[in-house]
Amino acid sequence: MRDLSREQLLAELRALKPEFERRGVTRMALFGSRARGDNRPDSDVDLIVDIPPAMSLVGLAGIWAIIEDRLGLESSIVPARRAERCST
Numbered sequence: 001m002r003d004l005s006r007e008q009l010l011a012e013l014r015a016l017k018p019e020f021e022r023r024g025v026t027r028m029a030l031f032g033s034r035a036r037g038d039n040r041p042d043s044d045v046d047l048i049v050d051i052p053p054a055m056s057l058v059g060l061a062g063i064w065a066i067i068e069d070r071l072g073l074e075s076s077i078v079p080a081r082r083a084e085r086c087s088t
Contacts, residue, residue: 002072003041026050045075
């Protein structure tokens with residue numbers, strides 16, 4: 001498992017932006033311990049993503065796989081529309 005600084009992590013995610021856009025992601029935000037900078041080396045990467053309503057679970061899993069393959073870190077991805085439902 002790799003350990004990346006917050007800046008390194010954001011740079012890696014920015015490098016993936018064109019691929020995410022091709023897959024329909026319109027926005028992605030880092031949250032959790034890696035966003036705050038109080039992560040441990042084994043902390044996962046928490047991301048919230050805006051995706052098309054019609055995106056399938058398979059499509060979302062494809063985005064997750066790209067992130068884990070590129071970063072070498074476990075990740076959790078939450079679709080923004082689901083997060084909005086949970087916050088109300």
